[in-house]
Amino acid sequence: MNVTLKKTRPSVIYITEFSKHILKPLLSFPKHEFYLENHVEFLNRSKVKVKNNKESGKMDINIENMKANSNDREYVLKTVKEQGKMLEFASSELQDDEEIVKVALTQDGEALEFASDRLKGKKDIVLLAIKTAPWTAFYASEKLKADKELIMASVKDCGQTLYYASEKLRDDEEVVRAAVANKGIIIKYASYRLRNNKEI
Numbered sequence: 001m002n003v004t005l006k007k008t009r010p011s012v013i014y015i016t017e018f019s020k021h022i023l024k025p026l027l028s029f030p031k032h033e034f035y036l037e038n039h040v041e042f043l044n045r046s047k048v049k050v051k052n053n054k055e056s057g058k059m060d061i062n063i064e065n066m067k068a069n070s071n072d073r074e075y076v077l078k079t080v081k082e083q084g085k086m087l088e089f090a091s092s093e094l095q096d097d098e099e100i101v102k103v104a105l106t107q108d109g110e111a112l113e114f115a116s117d118r119l120k121g122k123k124d125i126v127l128l129a130i131k132t133a134p135w136t137a138f139y140a141s142e143k144l145k146a147d148k149e150l151i152m153a154s155v156k157d158c159g160q161t162l163y164y165a166s167e168k169l170r171d172d173e174e175v176v177r178a179a180v181a182n183k184g185i186i187i188k189y190a191s192y193r194l195r196n197n198k199e200i
Contacts, residue, residue, distance in 0.1 A: 002163050029091040046083065049140060052142060059125070061079065061082060061083045061086060062129055063069050063086075063089060066079055066086050066089040066090070067089050069095070070089055070090050070091040071091045071093070071094070073094060073097070073100070076090045076091075076094050077099070077100050077103060077190060080100060080103050080104035080107065080111065081103050081104075081107060082107070082190060083106030083107065083108070083115075084103075084104035084105060084106070084107035084109075084110070084111035085104070085108055085110055085111045085114070086104075087100070087104040087111045087114040087115065088111075088113075088114040089100065090114070091140065092116065095114055095115055095116050095119075096115075096116035096118055096119060098119065098122075098125070099123060100120050101115045101116075102125065102128060105125065105128045105129045105132075106128065108129065108132065108133070109128070109129035109131060109132035109133030109134075109136050110129070110133045110136060111129070112125070112126065112129035112133070112136045112139045113136070113139055115139075117141070120138075120139050120141050120144075121143060121144060123143035123144060123147060123149075123150060124143075126139070126140045126144055126150060127150060127153060128162055130150070130153050130154050134153070134154045134156075134157040134158035134161065135158045135160065135161065136154075136163065136164075137150065137151065137153075137154035137158070137161045137164065138164040140164075142166075145164055145165055145166050145169075146165075146166035146169060148169060148172065148174075148175065151165045151166075151175055152174070152175060154177055155178045155179040155182060156178045156181070156182060157182060158182065158183075159178075159180065159181075159182035159183030159186040160179075160186060161179065162175070162176065162179040162189045163186070163189045167191070170189060170190055170191050170194075171191035171193060171194060173191070173200070174195070176190040176191075176194045176200060180200060187200065
């Protein structure tokens with residue numbers, strides 16, 4: 001996939017260990033053209049946030065410290081409350097801790113990528129992520145990708161999710177209409193029946 005950044009505003013991407021996983025879920029969408037300007041802005045805001053944390057007395061977000069304390073529940077909980085995606089560096093046990101994951105997702109829905117497979121299969125967890133990062137529905141378990149309520153919550157703001165929805169939901173007119181309303185080109189991922197529905 002070719003990724004093109006709009007040139008209306010100059011931006012700089014800092015590819016660090018921390019920023020790589022921010023771009024990874026976007027680049028994993030097959031056959032989609034994704035605009036990354038919001039995520040470029042996120043990276044730039046993150047640099048400002050670290051400076052502001054120092055000025056305000058909040059904890060510094062340090063990957064090495066997080067790795068060293070990956071099994072320390074109190075440390076991890078405090079860290080993901082400040083920066084949800086630091087969940088990546090928590091131990092597998094704590095990535096399966098529902099309280100920690102919910103705190104991380106409340107701060108940043110994209111942290112769902114680093115939750116355990118068990119928690120990616122819990123509807124309330126995935127819905128929490130979708131609230132702030134609707135595209136994260138593609139991390140959901142196969143069972144949840146067949147859940148109409150969850151997919152509807154995602155496609156209304158991220159039509160691309162239709163690509164990952166179950167075959168049944170790609171043949172659901174309400175779901176497809178919601179996805180197409182968000183991004184018209186997504187009609188190509190609807191069922192053959194609905195692709196030929198001129199009203200959609």
